Amino acid sequence: xxxxxxxxxxxxxxxxxxxxxxxxxxxxxxxxxxxxxxxxxxxxxxxxxxxxxxxxxxxxxxxxxxxxxxxxxxxxxxxxxxxxxxxxxxxxxxxxxxxxxxxxxxxxxxxxxxxxxxxxxxxxxxxxxxxxxxxxxxxxxxxxxxxxxxxxxxxxxxxxxxxxxxxxxxxxxxxxxxxxxxxxxxxxxxxxxxxxxxxxxxxxxxxxxxxxxxxxxxxxxxxxxxxxxxxxxxxxxxxxxxxxxxxxxxxxxxx
Numbered sequence: 001x002x003x004x005x006x007x008x009x010x011x012x013x014x015x016x017x018x019x020x021x022x023x024x025x026x027x028x029x030x031x032x033x034x035x036x037x038x039x040x041x042x043x044x045x046x047x048x049x050x051x052x053x054x055x056x057x058x059x060x061x062x063x064x065x066x067x068x069x070x071x072x073x074x075x076x077x078x079x080x081x082x083x084x085x086x087x088x089x090x091x092x093x094x095x096x097x098x099x100x101x102x103x104x105x106x107x108x109x110x111x112x113x114x115x116x117x118x119x120x121x122x123x124x125x126x127x128x129x130x131x132x133x134x135x136x137x138x139x140x141x142x143x144x145x146x147x148x149x150x151x152x153x154x155x156x157x158x159x160x161x162x163x164x165x166x167x168x169x170x171x172x173x174x175x176x177x178x179x180x181x182x183x184x185x186x187x188x189x190x191x192x193x194x195x196x197x198x199x200x201x202x203x204x205x206x207x208x209x210x211x212x213x214x215x216x217x218x219x220x221x222x223x224x225x226x227x228x229x230x231x232x233x234x235x236x237x238x239x240x241x242x243x244x245x246x247x248x249x250x251x252x253x254x255x
Contacts, residue, residue, distance in 0.1 A: 004089035026104070028049050029110065050125065050201075054133075062134045091138060099127045118201070139245055
């Protein structure tokens with residue numbers, strides 16, 4: 001298993017797309033702090049990168065990599081290696097490499113320019129978001145053999161969580177404005193890892209106006225350490241559940 005992870009790591013870290021992704025992250029992160037006289041403004045710029053760019057690259061690259069690795073996966077399956085180990089090795093290899101790219105590109109500037117709780121929280125949440133969307137990529141790639149459909153599913157997953165989810169929440173808010181729906185909205189927030197990530201960071205930045213409706217309600221109800229723990233656990237579930245669903249399907253799939 002360790003040898004498979006090592007092979008995948010070395011292969012991905014030499015990939016030009018991952019190298020370009022790392023350079024772009026570094027350029028955006030360093031320029032965000034260099035162009036702003038206030039570090040808080042730079043943090044908000046990097047926050048947008050973490051919430052939109054990082055999930056898109058993670059889910060799209062991982063999906064394409066899995067489809068391009070079909071022959072490698074079939075070769076591994078012909079060896080006396082359990083399917084569970086193969087799938088977990090692929091997941092760990094992709095997750096480690098994408099997290100490493102994020103840490104080099106955005107983590108180092110955050111540590112040097114914001115060595116406080118906000119900076120560490122942004123690094124932690126960025127790593128979690130990366131792993132979550134790698135897990136979602138595994139789920140989308142196992143649902144269909146067709147590469148175009150799989151990539152389309154991956155893009156739709158990102159589009160839903162990045163843009164459409166808040167629109168649905170606002171629609172429900174206006175439609176049910178005459179009813180006490182605060183608790184319902186708090187529960188609905190758990191269905192979006194990007195909203196949970198936004199809440200984690202902005203609760204530390206204390207910028208309620210930019211948190212969106214779901215984030216503001218979440219802060220009102222869970223603006224304590226318990227709320228932080230709950231949202232962190234939900235993010236961990238978002239990373240674990242999609243992967244284990246894909247693992248179950250992979251174990252039963254006829255390749």
